[in-house]
Amino acid sequence: MRKGLKLLTTIVLTSLLVVGLAACGNGNEDKNSGSTGSSKFASIEQLKKNGKIRIGVFADKPPFGYVDSEGKNQGFDVYIAKRFAKDLLGDESKAEFVLVDAASRVAYLESNKVDIIMANFTVTDERKEKVDFADPYMKLSFGIVSPDSAPITAIDQLKEKGKKLIVAKGTTAESYFTKEYPDVELLKFDQYTEIFAALKDGRGAAIANDNTELIAWAKSNPGFTVSIPEFGGQDTIAPAVAKGNKELLNWINNELGTLGKEKFIHEAYNETLKEVYGEGFTDQLVVEGGKVE
Amino acid sequence: MQNSGIRVLFEGSNFERLLGGLLVTIEIAFISIIIGVVLGTIMGLLRTLNSRPLKAILRLYLEAFRIIPILVWLYVVHFGFSPLLGIDIDGEVTAILVFSLWGAAEIGDIVRGGLESLPRHQLESGKALGLGTRQLYRYILIPQAVRRMLPGAINLATRMVKTTSLVVLIGVIEVVKIGQQIIELGVIKAPTASFWVYGFIFILYFLVCYPLSRLSKRAERRWQN
Numbered sequence: 001m002r003k004g005l006k007l008l009t010t011i012v013l014t015s016l017l018v019v020g021l022a023a024c025g026n027g028n029e030d031k032n033s034g035s036t037g038s039s040k041f042a043s044i045e046q047l048k049k050n051g052k053i054r055i056g057v058f059a060d061k062p063p064f065g066y067v068d069s070e071g072k073n074q075g076f077d078v079y080i081a082k083r084f085a086k087d088l089l090g091d092e093s094k095a096e097f098v099l100v101d102a103a104s105r106v107a108y109l110e111s112n113k114v115d116i117i118m119a120n121f122t123v124t125d126e127r128k129e130k131v132d133f134a135d136p137y138m139k140l141s142f143g144i145v146s147p148d149s150a151p152i153t154a155i156d157q158l159k160e161k162g163k164k165l166i167v168a169k170g171t172t173a174e175s176y177f178t179k180e181y182p183d184v185e186l187l188k189f190d191q192y193t194e195i196f197a198a199l200k201d202g203r204g205a206a207i208a209n210d211n212t213e214l215i216a217w218a219k220s221n222p223g224f225t226v227s228i229p230e231f232g233g234q235d236t237i238a239p240a241v242a243k244g245n246k247e248l249l250n251w252i253n254n255e256l257g258t259l260g261k262e263k264f265i266h267e268a269y270n271e272t273l274k275e276v277y278g279e280g281f282t283d284q285l286v287v288e289g290g291k292v293e
Numbered sequence: 294m295q296n297s298g299i300r301v302l303f304e305g306s307n308f309e310r311l312l313g314g315l316l317v318t319i320e321i322a323f324i325s326i327i328i329g330v331v332l333g334t335i336m337g338l339l340r341t342l343n344s345r346p347l348k349a350i351l352r353l354y355l356e357a358f359r360i361i362p363i364l365v366w367l368y369v370v371h372f373g374f375s376p377l378l379g380i381d382i383d384g385e386v387t388a389i390l391v392f393s394l395w396g397a398a399e400i401g402d403i404v405r406g407g408l409e410s411l412p413r414h415q416l417e418s419g420k421a422l423g424l425g426t427r428q429l430y431r432y433i434l435i436p437q438a439v440r441r442m443l444p445g446a447i448n449l450a451t452r453m454v455k456t457t458s459l460v461v462l463i464g465v466i467e468v469v470k471i472g473q474q475i476i477e478l479g480v481i482k483a484p485t486a487s488f489w490v491y492g493f494i495f496i497l498y499f500l501v502c503y504p505l506s507r508l509s510k511r512a513e514r515r516w517q518n
Contacts, residue, residue: 060474062477066477069478
């Protein structure tokens with residue numbers, strides 16, 4: 001009996017502690033989203049004085065953000081981030097790269113551990129509530145890849161009987177077709193490797209997925225072409241700053257505008273993405289000057 | 294194909310980078326183990342005393358670390374506490390802090406268990422010899438308890454070494470993360486790289502953990518009598 005009581009006390013107290021911790025976390029979040037003052041973030045003045053800007057990038061997502069065999073940060077996002085550092089602080093080596101994980105990108109900004117996140121950050125409404133997105137520098141949409149022998153150049157072709165469209169389960173492409181084209185027969189797989197294998201075996205007429213994935217795959221698999229490079233909804237990828245950090249946000253937007261005049265994002269594409277995606281897809285992927293046409 | 298995979302290990306400075314990552318792993322684990330052992334021993338001793346509130350607090354502390362995953366602790370301390378207190382703590386410091394506190398909690402329990410497992414007559418005989426509390430612990434209880442604690446403590450130490458792979462979540466780049474970077478970089482050119490990189494990491498972990506268990510075996514044998 002006494003033992004049971006003790007156990008109960010322990011459980012209750014421990015859960016109190018947990019709730020307490022959670023409350024701390026929440027309180028902090030509220031404070032972040034509520035404040036618009038400049039005291040919380042480093043102002044551009046301060047960044048210049050410190051001589052460094054902390055930019056969160058990926059370490060293992062080539063070709064967007066990765067670490068090369070010399071241990072240096074490379075990739076599309078990094079290329080642009082370096083230019084930001086050069087134009088803001090005078091030298092690209094003043095960018096201090098913080099290697100972030102997909103799941104902790106928002107937390108890094110909320111806890112003020114980085115100044116900018118440039119880790120292939122897709123703009124979503126949910127994320128907009130927690131961080132401020134600048135103008136985009138890249139866009140994504142769906143694409144369709146099909147064999148050269150029987151190319152699918154219009155979605156209507158897929159409505160024919162016996163033609164199956166291959167998709168990966170849980171992707172946005174799957175839900176898009178289920179909703180918009182209920183009469184297209186879908187063949188679903190769990191893994192990316194499976195959808196590509198299925199197309200090669202001829203189990204389906206085409207694959208629908210994010211166009212970046214398909215463009216990269218088609219490039220290293222002769223005999224297959226991205227026959228519809230862009231359709232459906234469009235997602236954009238943009239730098240993000242902490243909620244309320246207006247000064248830095250405005251600076252980034254201006255900077256993207258200036259860079260657009262010299263076609264800098266195209267240059268970044270040529271330097272980092274061309275190897276994977278090949279030429280001819282800049283129009284589908286690159287956003288110049290922060291404006292989606 | 295097989296060759297290209299193993300070559301990845303020696304490309305550029307990959308080899309040095311993996312060893313550098315291992316150093317971070319060792320640093321976090323060993324500093325934490327040392328701090329954990331010191332704090333844990335004190336805690337374990339306190340828990341054998343007959344003070345109810347003290348016992349309750351320390352018990353709560355232990356359960357907090359047992360029940361809440363280390364991953365959550367890392368996250369809470371790194372992204373929760375440090376901005377709350379207005380100080381920017383480095384990821385590695387956060388890691389050492391959390392691992393030390395975890396070590397202290399677990400070592401505390403091991404020490405308590407070790408002391409309480411000693412037959413009561415050891416304590417009574419000591420008292421009968423006229424030893425004071427401090428002498429009792431110093432000459433009778435601790436030396437005997439240490440031998441009983443050793444397997445548990447070594448077990449904890451190797452567990453801590455391996456758990457360091459979680460710290461990547463708070464931005465600390467240790468050996469497993471560097472391995473993943475190398476694998477992802479070569480994913481098209483060297484698809485078998487993952488086998489070699491993870492195989493190499495396996496050997497590295499083994500080289501760190503095996504001496505620990507050898508050491509404990511030898512110590513146990515020596516203290517047998």
